[in-house]
Amino acid sequence: MQAAALCAFGLLLPWTARGQSCWHGEFDEQRCCVKNDPACWDDLYTRGKCCMGNETRRSRGDPTCWMDGYSYEECCKENPKDGCWDANFGPERCCVDKELNVTDLTVNVLEIDFAEAFGRILAHLNDDSDCEGEEFWNDVKKTGAALNVSHTFGQVGRPPNDVILKLVSKRALRWAQEPQTWHADAAQCPEGALAAVDLVISDIDRALERWTWGGDVSEDTARTLAGLRHALAQRRPFASMQPWRTQDLMVEHVPRLYGLEGHHRCHGSSLRIYMYQLPQYAYMLKPVLRCSQKMSQCSASVHLHRWLMSGSCRTESPEEADLFYFPAYEACYNETACSSGDTERCFPQSFDPEELPFFHRRGGQDHIFVFACNLLPFMDLISIRTRNSIMVTVESFQAVNVAGPNMLAWLVYSKDVLIPGYIPAWRVSSMVAFCRPMIERTILATFHGHSRSSEKVGHMYKRSLMSEVRDRIISYFGQNSCCSAGPPVRDYFRRSGLSRFCLIPAGLTAWTIHLYEAFFFGCVPVILSDDLTVPFQDVIDWTKVSIKVPTNLTMEELHQKLLSVRFGTLKRMHQALKDARCWFDYSRGWGIEGQHENDCSPYNGLMRGLAKRAAAIKTSAHALPKYWEPSTG
Template identity: 25%
Template sequence: MQLLSWLAAGVPLALAEEGNPEQHGPEGNAECWDGMHTFATCCLPGADGTYAPPTDFEALMARGHTGDTSVLPAILQLLSSGGEDCSSQASGCDADGGVISARQWKAFFEASSISKFMRLQPWPPEGKPSLLWRTCCSDDRLSIRERVMTLAGSCAVGAAALVLSVVPLLENTSHAAALEGYMVGSELAASLDEVGDCRWRHQTNRAAWMHYDWFLSPPEKIFPCPGSLRIFVDERDAARVLREAPLSCARRGLCFTEVWVHEFLRRASCRVDDPAEADYVYLPIYMSCYDMHLSKRADQALALENLMGDVMNRRGPPVLLAFTCEKWKMFGWRSVLQGRKRDYLIAAVEARPLLGPEDDERILPGTSWHCQDCFRFGLDVVLPSAVPPAEAQRLRFFNRAPAERELLLVWKGEHAQSDARADVREGYLEVNETVRPNIIKHLQSKPDVDVGRSSMRYSFLMGNSHFCLVPRGRGWWTVRLFEAFYAGCVPVLLSDDVELPFSDFLDWDTFSLKWPMREVGEGLYQHLKAIRDDGETINELHKGVRDAACWFDFLDPSSGDCSPYQGLLKELAHKRQGRPRRPLRHFWF
């Protein structure tokens, strides 16, 4: 606990996060990589003046207690080993001469272990899973099983971890290839679990694979549904290109909730096989994953046009569509939905989506409008956003008890004035986002606050803070709201027009706060400080966060009455009551 307390403390990060680009280039020293790919966080000066990765734990801790957080990545590597020196256990992974060298395996294992505790941006070139897979296993004359088992002859733990890491890549070839890779990887994993392999226990990040099992399983009706709701999932073959590669789409980060909704509904016990019996017809379309508002792929554009034209021009139960980004990423969606025979219901994470020039000719290039009438309040549903499994696991790991939290508030992220990628910065400028720069301007000097640019300590800080600020991004919604629940952190909403999911049955006042986003400053700080210092109030808020967290956890589809899936179904059942069902006589797909 002392180690985690120091890791999560709000000490300065100037050295750790800036690196030494003058000496080693903008990406630091590629020969000494740590997860942030910068010199200062990886190679520390020794007594002889040379730079090398540090290995002495006590020396690292001593430096850390002085505020020198450049030692953090090295400490995380030692922490991830569970106190064991896995490299001392002789195996083929440590010997050169194989297709994948000992150096490459070392980079792969170190990056995998660090990824359990911090975000990797980027992976080290020598240990990048896709590159290693091409090095060892690109011979398509052999089955995937044969390729993996050949590799396992020299490094079993590496073969298991590598093939499981690239299952989404294999999915781009076929579902069968992804399933074969998952099966052989799981068999190797079971044998490694049985013998207690050190590397398998401590140097692999299995959280990233936790959803493979049900994503790759047959669509059997196993997940619970409340009441008598009935949903038909329209998976016609002609529209397969609109929902391809779910594993790849699900790991792309923001706006991928559409995949999780699909994978649940196709296995939900309330799924019916005949659309004539359904209360809703769900159309699984990965709009955000493939940017379908831009018509990048001709095959997808044609399939989308044919699907929507056919469905919306036939009478039948209301169509259910999921929009999971600040833009509703379906080309021409308004003309597709409006004025047709078919009723519809939208489940969206953003109730006031951004419209661009591709949506409305009145909008100038480089600008966006927030649509005020796209979402039909009272008819449509606000949906939570999913959090990637590996990120969720990191946040859970550092979720500390309220009495042990040392920071008042935290916010880490990009903004309109940051030195992030130009497209990110321009995106914030496009919507005149000012609340994030104001957070830094007014709060960064406070003693019990940690705000600023994105940090590799993101999970530590959220788990060590009472309040997590949730400012608007390009849209009014932000995934940071839902990350806060995994971290056990009370969300403070700084987004005036955000619409919150499940507000019909969840009392958000019991587990969150809202503050005018244009009034970020001393008043907000003093208000949060007063709440923290009132033991009864802060404990009630923390309890509310923990009690409500299950409503936003997409990772457990088999949970009983409390999950985002159950919340969506509950909302759909409520909306159904206000819609008389029309008798169907001539209805087909």
């Protein structure tokens, strides 16, 4: 029955009376329950689950507890998986076996949207007659279906297991090398061809180090595949392809990053930006697709670079350049230049910004460096050499960390540009789907995230001077029946979409991605981070979309403050959040959306900030070389 691809994701299926969800294709109740054909059964489909009629059976724990990648085996043990338990789900409820009637079990499970959605997709996987006759397409369909449901509910989902990844990758590599094979397979099963490329293109882009494939496996190979997929998708959009619709939002960035979706006018900016392309640092820009999503909140550097590369503001002439951009996917961590030693930075130890060809033209003032996660500490050589340069960063302040390494750094608002953290399009779509009208929100305030008291966070986090506010939030609001606070939970999207306020505390540094997620959830962000500076203040009135309070405010005082906000005010702020969310959506601003100066996107916010810095540089008195002496003439 080939259920292994589905079992690998740990997802629960809603069992219906007499095992209706068990019977697909050649497998039916007569063959499996009466004749007991062993080919019917595997880890997912068992005789006990499918051949039980209306009798009762003993459940291993409460089946309504297991969703979003959690299971009895992961949670009901001495050291449960992080996030298993919260105020609604605990071992006393979920780990106790009990007798369940099949009908009752069906009703209980279907109350959980995640399980219901997965069950519906499973039930239709074999109803479509297209692409039958080859097990390859079935593996692609089932693996993609599991990912699709995970993304719909805000879960990353597990990637294909090694067996399926290797199988699909070999087929995809053949497509890249033999276009005639692609056209034949795409004609036989267009939906499957699209989905197969989606499943493996990021792994092909990073060269699939785990296996020896033969031939050239690289960004060029992945770009070839992306081009084939893009052309097919234009003729056969995914919208009508259920249940094949798998990762269209997960890979929506691929054509843009590979330059397949045309150029834009940099939101009408007149700036001219020279992009360094130095061969000795080319490895710091690979692998593109993996770096664009790995620890996604820190991957804006990839998207900013590729956006500028496809824009009219880019110039290849240094003489006409207003600014110089040094691209580096520094937040991709061990995928690029980071060493495994005791370095505090991801740039190579040999990198010296003063050796860049045009750095001394204005003492580095007109040079741009992007830090999409942590700024370099002030003690770092690069920070010293680039003290006059423009830092494009998500960070506004990093405190000294007593656990080390020394992270102390902060944004200089007069010369640097603050940007929001990156949120993938599939995650944005899911958050917006859970965004409820304010009148339907039943939770006053919510926060679920890591804290110093979390068992599985690193030692730097536990000793961070800024994160103590998280413990105070969890301690107080976690015990309040009208609120929801604690460690990460499975239904985080659902809770956030039902909350009037989202609490935004500092963490390891002053910023957190929770701030920008609140815009898509539609919950009013309440910022508890004294040193946080917010981006795009020239286009967003932050006093109308958020609340910022001192971190030394007691939680009792904060609670009363939130209760005192009038409902009419909440409705206005909710609408303002929805109106402003486009400034934090990195999927906007490409192609025709990036043509006009008033179009809304984080790239437009960046260009506005850079324009102000460039204007200030032109009037700067810093025109002398680094060293000088009297003329000998």
